[in-house]
Amino acid sequence: MQLPLPKGIDATKVLESIDPAKDVDGFHPVNAGRLASGDLDRALVPCTPAGSMILLRRAAEKLGVKLAGLDAVVVGRSNIVGKPMAQLLLAENCTVTVAHSRSRDLPGVVGRADVVVAAVGRPEMIAGDWIKPGAIVIDVGINRIPAPEKGLDAQGRAKTRLVGDVAFAEAKTRAGAITPVPGGVGPMTIAMLMANTLTAAERAARR
Numbered sequence: 001m002q003l004p005l006p007k008g009i010d011a012t013k014v015l016e017s018i019d020p021a022k023d024v025d026g027f028h029p030v031n032a033g034r035l036a037s038g039d040l041d042r043a044l045v046p047c048t049p050a051g052s053m054i055l056l057r058r059a060a061e062k063l064g065v066k067l068a069g070l071d072a073v074v075v076g077r078s079n080i081v082g083k084p085m086a087q088l089l090l091a092e093n094c095t096v097t098v099a100h101s102r103s104r105d106l107p108g109v110v111g112r113a114d115v116v117v118a119a120v121g122r123p124e125m126i127a128g129d130w131i132k133p134g135a136i137v138i139d140v141g142i143n144r145i146p147a148p149e150k151g152l153d154a155q156g157r158a159k160t161r162l163v164g165d166v167a168f169a170e171a172k173t174r175a176g177a178i179t180p181v182p183g184g185v186g187p188m189t190i191a192m193l194m195a196n197t198l199t200a201a202e203r204a205a206r207r
């Protein structure tokens, strides 16, 4: 199922009609429940958080740090990114905080984090100087902003460019590792869709 669906179609009904064993997006309540209860061997995990975890594990390995016990902050609590990301971090034994639009003192919350996952959808909202020196930053956000410096398109409108939820140039000077936008989490999401498809096929073959 490709979201969003056209108006008038109930996405929940369509989603629940998918066989959980073929739910390669990991959005079916059975897979969400398995992830929430820590049954990672049977869950199909949503692609963006699954890909983010691979980037995070590799960054931690390169920096020589163990994820267990680190303070992780996920900014955003959507069902497709924020919540499953928080559960995966918990499964890695991080101490997890989930921040959202009602959170108080976001700079302070982010500033205490060894791991920051930004999944908000607001261009460069997380300032570079919020980042704790050495923190690992996974920027999930994909935001298109006007880029007048690139000139005009065929319709005479200003061209655009993609930025993340984190002010990359500034954050890069403080972070131990940071994912770029574009070219960071986005390609991992696509790769994980393939990985989930393979996992689902292997499980079906074993059954």
Ligand SMILES: NC(=O)c1ccc[n+]([C@@H]2O[C@H](COP(=O)([O-])OP(=O)(O)OC[C@H]3O[C@@H](n4cnc5c(N)ncnc54)[C@H](OP(=O)(O)O)[C@@H]3O)[C@@H](O)[C@H]2O)c1
Pocket: 048, 075, 076, 077, 078, 079, 080, 081, 082, 099, 100, 101, 102, 103, 106, 119, 120, 121, 122, 140, 141, 142, 143, 185, 186, 187, 189
């Ligand atoms: N790289 C990829 O492959 C990939 C995949 C999926 C999504 N994305 C991108 O990731 C971003 C998030 O996607 P999503 O689907 O999770 O978005 P979403 O469903 O719109 O959720 C956004 C979350 O951000 C929170 N938020 C909004 N304004 C905030 C603020 N000022 N301070 C703190 N939190 C705030 C919201 O809080 P409330 O819950 O309180 O409203 C909500 O939980 C978007 O840019 C999207 O394009 C990228």
